[in-house]
Amino acid sequence: xxxxxxxxxxxxxFQRREGVMGAIRDLWDRDYQTVKAVDQIDLKxxxxxxxxxxxxxxxxxxxxxxxxxxxxxxxSGHLVVNGFVPHKxxxxxxxxxxxxxxxxxxxxxDLAVSESFRLLSRVYRIPEPVYxxxxxxxxxxxxMADFLHIPVRKLSLGQRMRCELTAxxxxxxxxVFLDEPTIGLDVLAKDRIRRFLLEINRxxxxxxxxxxxxLSDIEALCSRVVMIDKGKIVYDxxxxxxxxxxxxxxxxxxxxSAPVSLAELxxxxxxxxxxxxxxxxxxxxxxxxxxxxxxxxVMKILIDQYxxxxxxxxxxxxxxxxxxxxxxxxxx
Amino acid sequence: MAREIVWNYxxxxxxxxxxxxxxxxxxxxxxxxxxxxxxxxxxxVFTQVPDIAGWTRDEIIGIVGxxxxxxxxxxxxxxxxWYIRDQYIVEGQLDRVLIRPVNPLLQIxxxxxxxxxxxxxxxxxxxxxYARSRLGIELIWWEPLVFVILVAGSVLVYGxxxxxxxxxxxxxxxxxxxxxxxxxxxxxxxxxxxxxxGAVRWxxxxxxxxxxxxxxxxxxxxxxxxxxxxAGLTPVVGLVIFALGYRYWLYGLSRYRGTGS
Numbered sequence: 001x002x003x004x005x006x007x008x009x010x011x012x013x014f015q016r017r018e019g020v021m022g023a024i025r026d027l028w029d030r031d032y033q034t035v036k037a038v039d040q041i042d043l044k045x046x047x048x049x050x051x052x053x054x055x056x057x058x059x060x061x062x063x064x065x066x067x068x069x070x071x072x073x074x075x076s077g078h079l080v081v082n083g084f085v086p087h088k089x090x091x092x093x094x095x096x097x098x099x100x101x102x103x104x105x106x107x108x109x110d111l112a113v114s115e116s117f118r119l120l121s122r123v124y125r126i127p128e129p130v131y132x133x134x135x136x137x138x139x140x141x142x143x144m145a146d147f148l149h150i151p152v153r154k155l156s157l158g159q160r161m162r163c164e165l166t167a168x169x170x171x172x173x174x175x176v177f178l179d180e181p182t183i184g185l186d187v188l189a190k191d192r193i194r195r196f197l198l199e200i201n202r203x204x205x206x207x208x209x210x211x212x213x214x215l216s217d218i219e220a221l222c223s224r225v226v227m228i229d230k231g232k233i234v235y236d237x238x239x240x241x242x243x244x245x246x247x248x249x250x251x252x253x254x255x256x257s258a259p260v261s262l263a264e265l266x267x268x269x270x271x272x273x274x275x276x277x278x279x280x281x282x283x284x285x286x287x288x289x290x291x292x293x294x295x296x297x298v299m300k301i302l303i304d305q306y307x308x309x310x311x312x313x314x315x316x317x318x319x320x321x322x323x324x325x326x327x328x329x330x331x332x
Numbered sequence: 333m334a335r336e337i338v339w340n341y342x343x344x345x346x347x348x349x350x351x352x353x354x355x356x357x358x359x360x361x362x363x364x365x366x367x368x369x370x371x372x373x374x375x376x377v378f379t380q381v382p383d384i385a386g387w388t389r390d391e392i393i394g395i396v397g398x399x400x401x402x403x404x405x406x407x408x409x410x411x412x413x414w415y416i417r418d419q420y421i422v423e424g425q426l427d428r429v430l431i432r433p434v435n436p437l438l439q440i441x442x443x444x445x446x447x448x449x450x451x452x453x454x455x456x457x458x459x460x461x462y463a464r465s466r467l468g469i470e471l472i473w474w475e476p477l478v479f480v481i482l483v484a485g486s487v488l489v490y491g492x493x494x495x496x497x498x499x500x501x502x503x504x505x506x507x508x509x510x511x512x513x514x515x516x517x518x519x520x521x522x523x524x525x526x527x528x529x530g531a532v533r534w535x536x537x538x539x540x541x542x543x544x545x546x547x548x549x550x551x552x553x554x555x556x557x558x559x560x561x562x563a564g565l566t567p568v569v570g571l572v573i574f575a576l577g578y579r580y581w582l583y584g585l586s587r588y589r590g591t592g593s
Contacts, residue, residue, distance in 0.1 A: 011589055066427070069430075069431055070430065070431070071426075071427050071430045071431065071588070072588065072589065073586050073587075073588075087586075090430065090433075090436075091433045091434070091435065092433070094430075094431055094432055094433040095433040097431070099431045101427065101428075104424065104425075104427065104428065105428070106428050106431070108344070108443075110348045111344055111347075111348060115344055115347065119340055119341070119344055122336065122337060122340045123337060123340075123432055123433065123434055124433065
């Protein structure tokens with residue numbers, strides 16, 4: 001469905017000089033800096049897959065989606081989507097895709113929702129009875145009956161997003177790009193949209209590429225996650241494996257029946273890379289990577305050598321991993 | 333098929349317009365007033381002089397009348413060219429347009445159609461009628477047909493130039509532009525280019541051919557047959573200018589970089 005090889009997008013940024021003299025100099029002598037927003041990525045997505053595409057702000061997510069959907073022309077690389085080179089055969093290509101940009105409306109601001117849908121049905125040449133049938137189905141699934149006659153600009157964010165999804169799916173596209181489809185929505189609204197997407201994916205077999213900041217979107221919808229950082233793909237696999245690759249951190253909290261010193265603990269673990277803290281005299285916290293030290297080994301040493309009352313072990317949660325990735329604190 | 337899409341867009345547009353009926357009427361009147369003021373300026377000049385470079389008051393009124401028709405149609409159909417830079421390129425609305433299976437430029441112009449300026453076209457035709465009756469010119473059967481063709485050519489001259497100007501938005505980073513400058517030049521097309529000195533006349537004919545949106549075709553309907561060749565060139569110039577403007581737009585589009593987010 002999507003086949004990208006060495007896909008790259010470079011932007012030339014104009015560096016403005018400071019001050020009045022700088023502005024005058026800028027008139028004839030311009031300083032440009034080339035930035036690679038997307039750098040040589042390879043991506044293959046099969047028909048019917050639902051793929052989560054994640055990365056920090058500015059990592060290249062939107063730029064990738066815009067190249068895949070034909071909005072931007074790649075600087076270099078090979079790209080075929082749904083059998084088309086998106087930016088070259090735009091009109092035919094667009095007929096078979098659907099796009100939702102959470103941050104920007106695809107609908108006509110002043111038109112009533114139902115008028116917008118009708119206009120789209122003409123644009124995509126959907127026969128009238130088919131259109132009626134599909135619209136009824138979407139209205140039912142997304143509970144939109146109450147606001148079909150209202151102009152788009154008067155809708156709440158949650159209502160608007162349901163309309164955006166309908167607008168992107170009315171023509172039953174083969175491929176759907178969803179850029180932050182749940183941004184700014186409350187838990188209930190998010191849940192409704194997720195259930196709808198699952199239902200539609202099952203019904204239409206559409207391929208879905210989803211970007212989001214909300215990992216629960218991906219947990220609910222995607223079997224596969226692709227992660228981009230500084231324009232390069234740094235992870236491509238299942239969500240579970242993401243945890244294996246990046247989520248090996250463990251935290252063990254131990255309560256003792258008698259005071260235990262930090263030096264004592266450090267001595268018992270010797271050369272093993274376990275970091276100890278003793279916030280209280282009868283409590284200690286160990287942090288380590290499960291890749292380097294087996295958690296079972298740590299627990300055994302503790303129980304064998306110390307008067308342990310209680311042990312609690314935590315694995316780094318996926319949310320935290322992704323948060324760290326978004327904050328750029330995980331080295332990948 | 334494209335025709336059907338155009339029709340559907342128009343229908344929707346008229347529906348939203350009619351929701352704001354008062355606005356519609358006020359804007360139409362404002363537009364008409366603007367045209368009346370520019371005409372009044374011409375009439376005032378003629379209270380002082382009998383003719384300008386051999387052109388009489390009635391002839392000038394006839395040419396200004398012709399000019400108002402393509403000018404009104406341009407402001408109606410190509411109004412989007414004013415908004416391409418700020419709303420579509422800088423704000424990134426072009427993203428939305430580019431993912432629909434209809435020619436992007438056609439979508440923008442259709443979305444931005446404005447009906448109010450059409451009052452100016454009606455006014456212009458009335459002025460032509462007035463001038464022709466004062467000059468004792470009778471209607472010939474082919475004139476309405478030729479009028480439609482020449483007006484279409486004139487509108488394309490405008491459309492092409494302003495499409496190209498809008499496309500400069502793909503390069504320029506700021507919001508300033510040369511469009512207002514060129515727009516002010518359009519006024520020059522409504523007076524006989526023979527009143528301008530050599531270089532200006534040449535520019536208005538062959539570089540920024542605004543003489544083809546007013547003077548040359550307008551003169552034909554005042555029986556200035558010595559300019560008939562130029563008048564006949566109007567559709568050709570229109571097609572060429574629009575084709576060039578469109579090519580430049582396509583070139584700019586390939587350099588579109590979108591906005592963040």
